[in-house]
Amino acid sequence: MQLTRFPRVRLGHLPTPLEPMPNLSKILGGPSLYIKRDDCTGLSSGGNKTRKLEFLMADALAKGADAVITQGAVQSNHARQTAAAAAKLGMGCVILLENRTGSNSPDYCGSGNVLLDHIHGAPTRTYPGGTDMNAAMEKVAEELRSAGRKPYVIVGGGSNPIGALGYVNCALELVVQANDQGLRIDHLVHATGSAGTQAGLVAGLEGCRSRIPVLGIGVRAARPQQEENVYKLACATADHLGISGSVARDRVVANCDYVGSGYGMPTEGMIEAINLVARTEGVLLDPVYSGKAMAGLVDLVRKGHFKKTENVVFLHTGGSVGLFGYNGIFDSTRPT
Numbered sequence: 001m002q003l004t005r006f007p008r009v010r011l012g013h014l015p016t017p018l019e020p021m022p023n024l025s026k027i028l029g030g031p032s033l034y035i036k037r038d039d040c041t042g043l044s045s046g047g048n049k050t051r052k053l054e055f056l057m058a059d060a061l062a063k064g065a066d067a068v069i070t071q072g073a074v075q076s077n078h079a080r081q082t083a084a085a086a087a088k089l090g091m092g093c094v095i096l097l098e099n100r101t102g103s104n105s106p107d108y109c110g111s112g113n114v115l116l117d118h119i120h121g122a123p124t125r126t127y128p129g130g131t132d133m134n135a136a137m138e139k140v141a142e143e144l145r146s147a148g149r150k151p152y153v154i155v156g157g158g159s160n161p162i163g164a165l166g167y168v169n170c171a172l173e174l175v176v177q178a179n180d181q182g183l184r185i186d187h188l189v190h191a192t193g194s195a196g197t198q199a200g201l202v203a204g205l206e207g208c209r210s211r212i213p214v215l216g217i218g219v220r221a222a223r224p225q226q227e228e229n230v231y232k233l234a235c236a237t238a239d240h241l242g243i244s245g246s247v248a249r250d251r252v253v254a255n256c257d258y259v260g261s262g263y264g265m266p267t268e269g270m271i272e273a274i275n276l277v278a279r280t281e282g283v284l285l286d287p288v289y290s291g292k293a294m295a296g297l298v299d300l301v302r303k304g305h306f307k308k309t310e311n312v313v314f315l316h317t318g319g320s321v322g323l324f325g326y327n328g329i330f331d332s333t334r335p336t
């Protein structure tokens with residue numbers, strides 16, 4: 001497994017910090033909690049898509065593209081980081097946004113990530129929830145081709161075997177960092193959505209035979225579907241890396257009990273988790289992904305899922321810009 005065989009452009013501030021969360025660990029009275037700060041990847045306020053885009057944008061450039069097209073939810077962190085990467089590389093960028101939550105609040109539709117898409121110079125087009133977004137992207141690609149451009153389509157979340165290489169890279173980075181710090185990692189926990197992050201992590205951690213178990217906390221699909229998506233992509237990523245067969249099905253584990261009423265829909269646990277981590281560790285999570293993942297982690301700690309002697313690393317995948325798209329949900333927990 002050698003990542004330098006693949007084209008890559010440097011977009012992130014790497015390695016990201018791996019830090020203890022002593023206050024949160026103490027207040028929960030469970031295992032020792034650590035945080036891997038992929039919210040600090042640097043590109044346009046950071047997040048997990050930056051690592052994927054290092055490989056995806058390099059592939060686009062290698063194929064002679066002069067513009068990229070991608071899609072996501074209205075408050076997509078992936079769209080925002082793609083717009084920033086395209087700006088940095090002097091490429092065009094068109095963003096397609098699917099209104100999955102059905103919200104028409106001005107904050108949701110115009111602030112947070114949407115505001116930043118526009119500041120980075122990317123036009124956005126919004127589609128109703130349930131639209132076939134891959135077909136919509138193909139239509140836009142056709143438009144750009146007729147105008148003489150060479151577009152490159154990036155799948156939602158950047159989750160294909162090329163994008164997942166970014167999280168193979170993160171797995172290698174984490175193993176070295178933990179070794180340097182003398183930290184034995186017993187569990188790695190993070191938010192899982194379009195599956196590329198978990199697939200890359202599992203392929204990378206299994207590729208170097210770390211035996212570190214990964215737990216993805218789902219934000220959209222039910223568990224069987226989510227695990228299937230991650231497993232398929234992890235196997236395809238291992239194939240792409242030339243280490244076919246290295247990912248066993250039982251290394252892919254998702255817990256989808258913290259989704260609530262749907263993707264991007266607020267939950268009590270998410271609001272509590274965001275307030276808790278902000279007020280104990282000074283770290284901002286996000287309402288769609290890391291807040292729900294942390295709600296899951298907090299609940300599992302309270303239920304005694306982990307041993308007190310274990311070390312649990314939470315991978316912070318970013319997204320706090322999305323808080324500004326959800327203005328209002330914290331009203332009832334405002335300090336007085």
Ligand SMILES: *Cc1c(COP(=O)(O)O)cnc(C)c1O
Pocket residue numbers: 047048049076077078157159191192193194195196197198286289290317318319
């Ligand atoms: C996209 C995203 C995730 C999920 O990562 P996937 O690779 O899509 O599973 C998690 N957290 C944040 C903040 C994200 O933007």
